[in-house]
Amino acid sequence: MKDRIINFGLKDVARLSGAIVFLVIIYVFVRGQISGGAGDPTFLILAAVIGGYMAMNIGANDVANNVGPAVGSKALTMTGAILIAVVMEASGALIAGGDVVSTIKKGIIDPAYFGDDVQSFIWAMTAALLAAAIWLNVATAIGAPVSTTHSIVGGVLGAGIAAGGWGIANWDTVQQIVASWVISPVMGGVIAATFLYIIKRTVLDQRDLLTAARKTVPFLVAIMGWAFTTYLILKGVKKLVKVDFLTALGLGFVMAVAVFFIVRILVKNAAVKMQQSHASVDRLFLIPLIVSAALLSFAHGANDVANAIGPLAAINEAVFSGAIASEASIPLWVMLVGALGIAVGLALYGPKLIKTVGSEITELDMSRAFCVALAAAITVIIASQLGLPVSSTHIAVGGIFGVGFLREVLNxxxxxxxxxxxxxxxxxxxxxxxxxxxxxxxxxxxxxxxxxxxxxxxxxxxxxxxxxxxxxxxxxxKAKLVERSMLYKIVAAWIITVPLTGLFAAGLYFMLRGIMVV
Structure with missing residues (x-):
């Protein structure tokens, strides 16, 4: 027991040391990059370190939703999942992260309220970034997957109100974000449960499992090919190539047709050596799960890196131009801070949340994990076209709860x-x-x-x-197949994310202003 405690402590010290070293490298690197430039670089250097800290927490918490189901179903080992996610997250951020980022996430506050007070804007963005990062750190420590987007939204909202008053907030947008606490998990859960029900009824409940799998699995994987191609075009490469929804849907359909014929041949050949068992059929979803984990990670890196670098890019713009912009260009060093921060955070602290998402909510096999991954892509596509605010974290976790509760009903x-x-x-x-x-x-x-x-x-x-x-x-x-304590903890964390980060950011803003004014 003593050896285990010592080993646990050494691992924690090693992780913390790695995180500190990364932040020190950011400090040294950014200081060298901006030396001799216009404006006071003090807050920009501070914001860069905080942005790296935020990016690490995104990697530690948010990425688990992309690879957790694959790890929980044993389609991927923990090491394999982390390696894939590190490469794809960083690639998504650097390749498809874009050249311009929105500085005010989701348009929840009006920057015009700051007027010409650039310094207050810089303090507000710094406070927002730090508040969101600290909350994500706490959530990761207690094993609660939360929305990084909602975290930074709460931070910007709280700091913005502290700086500019209640009128600065776009309350219609805030109401939509609150609605997403219900919309996201419900949509994800219903879609995931629907596909699992189809798999159970058309394949797993049949006497001749192999014949049923040969008929159904190619269609299911083709649907995944359609959904993920469309999803990747809309969310992963939208900043590289402008493609409308119908074009993305059409390209996705072409991919689906190709996937169908390829998978049908593969399943037919595999069925010759397979046994009439659920385990054999379950392994047919192995490759689709690995591919989905990689694609989800790429799209996540392309989109959610903005949660770390948006405020940082805003501060960079304000420092060097002396103006407040609703959109800002992204210097390469800013993108590197975000991309590498996500990768480092995932490598150091990702396993905790990956384990939580993959195995501590409900038991996942490959067919159930397949349904969760498919639901994540389809839900984002539907929601984006309907203009509904959704969280990828809430969708994925909702999908896991959905398949768990369906199992309780059916099993x-x-x-x-x-x-x-x-x-x-x-x-x-x-x-x-x-x-x-x-x-x-x-x-x-x-x-x-x-x-x-x-x-x-x-x-x-x-x-x-x-x-x-x-x-x-x-x-x-009846059998309880969903861990109720995890359900209550995660829902509670979701509910308090925006108000908690908002209050914390407001307090940090007043503290920064008090220090700097004095």
């Missing part, structure tokens, strides 16, 4: 239920329940099991079971 304790009714019918010397019945039940596919149980239950009711026995039957028939 029941068949053996325990049969045992209870069998004992009752056996007492009455019922000729329908014997060893042959039990053997037939064990060998039957899920749909036949359900019919057999219904018939036994009908007979048991006809035998006038007591209320206690009926209650026991119901309790045996």
């Amino acid at each position: 029941s304790s068949y053996n325990e239920a049969v045992a209870k009714i069998k004992r009752r019918l056996a007492d009455a010397e019922d000729p329908h329940v014997d060893e042959a019945f039990v053997e037939r039940f064990d060998a039957a596919p899920m749909t036949e099991k359900r019919n057999m149980l219904r018939e036994l239950k009908r007979k048991a009711v006809a035998e006038q079971l007591t209320w206690s026995e009926r209650r026991d039957f119901k309790k045996a028939y």
Whole structure:
């Protein structure tokens, strides 16, 4: 036990040392980059270090949603997932992160309220960035996956109100963000559960699993190809090439057709060596899961790097131009801070949240993880076209809860239920329940099991079971497959993210202003 405590402590010290070294490198690098420039670089250097800290926390917390399901289902090892995510997140940020970034995330405050007070704007953005980063750090420490977008939104909102008053906020946008706390997880959960239900009914509940898989799996993977191609075009490369929705959808369909024929051949060849088992069918989703984890990470790097570098780019613009801009160009060094920060944070602290998302909410196999990944892409596409504000974190976690709750509905304790009714019918010397019945039940596919149980239950009711026995039957028939404590913790963290970071950012703004004015 003592050795384990010592090892745990050494690992923590090593991670912390790595994080500190990265921030020191940012400090030295940025100081060298901006030396001799116009304006006072003090706050820009400070903001760069805070931006790197924010980026590390994005990597530690947010990236888990992209690779967690693949790790939880054992499609990827933890090391493999981190390597893929590090490469793809950094590539997405550097290749498709764009040349211009919105400095006021989601347009939640009006920068005109700052007037010509550039210094107050710089203090506000610094406070917002630091508040969001600290909250993400805390959330990661307690194992709660939260929205990095909502974190920075809360920070900007709180610091903005502290600097410019209540009128600075765009309250319609704030209301939409609050609505997304419900919209995102519900959409993700419903879509993921729907695809899992389709897989169970069309493949896993069938007697001939291999024949069912050969018919259904190519269509499912083709849908994923369609969704991810469209998603990647709209969210991953939109800053490189301007493509409208219909064009992206059309290109996605072309990819889906190609994927369908390729996968159909692959599944047909694989079926020759496969066994009639759920485990064999489950492995058909292995490659799609790995590809989806890589693509989700690329798109995430392209989009969410702005949560770390948006305020930093705004401060950089304000320092060197002396003006407040709603959009700012991104110097290469700013993008490097964001891209490398995400990669470093993921490598050092990512495993904790990856484990939480992948295995501590509900048990995931590859087919369930496939449904979660597919739901993430489809939900973002639908929401973006409807103008609905959604969070990728909420979507992914909602998808995991969705498949977990569906399992609770569909998966029941068949053996325990049969045992209870069998004992009752056996007492009455019922000729329908014997060893042959039990053997037939064990060998039957899920749909036949359900019919057999219904018939036994009908007979048991006809035998006038007591209320206690009926209650026991119901309790045996249901199984809790979602960790309730995780549900409550995550929902609570989601609800407090915006107000908490807002209050914290406001306090930091007043503290910075007090220090600098004095």
